[in-house]
Amino acid sequence: MIDDLYSREILRRTTQLQHVGHLDEPQAAVDKTAKLCGSTIHIELNVHGDVVTDFAQQVQACALGQAAAAILSQHVVGATTAEVIAARDALRGLLKGEAAEFPDRFADLAILASVRDFPARHASTLLALEATSEAISSLNQF
Incomplete structure (x- = not known):
C-alpha cells in the first residue's frame, strides 16, 4: 500500500522543484506549516493583472509535499490567479x-x-497550493 502512495512518478517529481529561493521584491509572501507532519513552505510571488509573473519557494516537506510543490513550480509562472485557485480546489476535491x-x-x-486514502498526508500535499492561493488572496484585499 505504501508503494502506491509513493509511486515512482511522485518520487521522480520530488527532484524537479523549480523557482527555489527568494524574489527581490515580492508583492506577497506566505509561510505555511502542515501541523501533523511539520512540513513547511515559504512562497513569494508577483502578479500583474491576474497573471503570476514571478514565483519563488522554499520547501521543507515530505515527498508528497515536494512533488506537489514541484508541479506547481513548473507551471505557475504565466498562470492566471483563477487557474491557481482552481488547481487548489481540484486537488482538495481529488x-x-x-x-x-x-x-x-x-x-x-x-x-x-x-x-486520497491517506488523510494524514492531505495537508502536506496541499501545502504549496494553499500557500500560493493565500498569497494571491492577500493581494486582492487591497
Whole structure:
C-alpha cells in the first residue's frame, strides 16, 4: 500500500522543484506549516493583472509535499490567479474522492490521487497550493 502512495512518478517529481529561493521584491509572501507532519513552505510571488509573473519557494516537506510543490513550480509562472485557485480546489476535491478537473497547465497534479486514502498526508500535499492561493488572496484585499 505504501508503494502506491509513493509511486515512482511522485518520487521522480520530488527532484524537479523549480523557482527555489527568494524574489527581490515580492508583492506577497506566505509561510505555511502542515501541523501533523511539520512540513513547511515559504512562497513569494508577483502578479500583474491576474497573471503570476514571478514565483519563488522554499520547501521543507515530505515527498508528497515536494512533488506537489514541484508541479506547481513548473507551471505557475504565466498562470492566471483563477487557474491557481482552481488547481487548489481540484486537488482538495481529488483528495476527498471527488471528481477533479484540473486546469490544463496543472493536470499533472492528478498523479497525487493515491494520497486520497491517506488523510494524514492531505495537508502536506496541499501545502504549496494553499500557500500560493493565500498569497494571491492577500493581494486582492487591497
